[in-house]
Amino acid sequence: MKIVLHKAHTRGHADHGWLKSFHTFSFGSYFNAERIQFGALRVLNDDYVAGGQGFGMHPHHDMEIISIPLEGELVHQDSMGNRGTIRPNEIQVMSAGTGVHHSEFNGSADHAVRFLQIWILPNEQQVTPRYDQIVLEPEDRKNKFQQVVSPDPDDDGTWIHQQAWFHLADMEGGVSVDYELKDSTNGIYVFVLEGSVSVAGEILERRDAIGITDVTTANFQAKTATSLLLIEVPMEK
The missing domain is CATH 2.60.120.10 (Jelly Rolls)
Known part of the structure; x- marks a missing residue:
């Protein structure tokens, strides 16, 4: 058995006021040559977004993107025509494939939303983009x-x-x-x-x-x- 231990306080951190994000792996301005990925797991971001704030339309390709809300409401919209809100006990998946644009906004003007965004490297390139959202029991x-x-x-x-x-x-x-x-x-x-x-x-x-x-x-x-x-x-x- 081999292990790699990542304590919470060793994560990268970005504080933009409206956005506070902890990065388990190198992301954005945070770079750690020892923490690029774990196998096919490339990104695990622990995000806080203030009320009324969010990420405008931006592109992705050839990545499997999984969002898991922990608190509050996250509103998703994308270039495939999907629009929806995910809440705790739901999970969202987007296969970016050949290319997709999407936005993510806090669904509340007053309360923060907290969620995990996870990127998995796919085993197929240039797939047709897809979106899915499910409710968990x-x-x-x-x-x-x-x-x-x-x-x-x-x-x-x-x-x-x-x-x-x-x-x-x-x-x-x-x-x-x-x-x-x-x-x-x-x-x-x-x-x-x-x-x-x-x-x-x-x-x-x-x-x-x-x-x-x-x-x-x-x-x-x-x-x-x-x-x-x-x-x-x-x-x-």
Whole structure:
């Protein structure tokens, strides 16, 4: 087993007033040669957007973009004609493929929105752009892993162009849960949303993260009530 530990305070940080963003991997003005990506996981941004603010139309291509709202409302609009609002317990996926423009704005004038934006390098280039948005059932991740993203359109959750799987879990303190990798050549990247959990001999607290490779299963022991995101990805860059 090999691990890479990313404590919350070691992340890159950008404060633009209306936008406060923590970057797990190199992004924008934050560059760390040791933190470019974890396999196919290229970006994991932890964003805060003030009321009435947001990102205007901007382009993407050949990237799988996953947005997970944690608090508030995020309004999406894109050049494919999609417009919608995502809230906690929902997830949004956009395959940028041959090229797409989109905007993201706080759906409230008064309250901040907090969300994760994650970029996965695709296993196919120049695909037809697509958009999807699904609702998640919180009970389906109580003391277990809830699959929210996979490579298979017919599997649970939504899907992307990569042999990657995303799972969420809400664990009560004292609970132990195992995760079995879908592909033993993959790695897993675990990001703690809230709480405290023991994994791979490390104690992770709020917004800490760990990358684990050369394993087929991983055990998680919640020290307190804990919510976490687990991303299984191919390690070939």
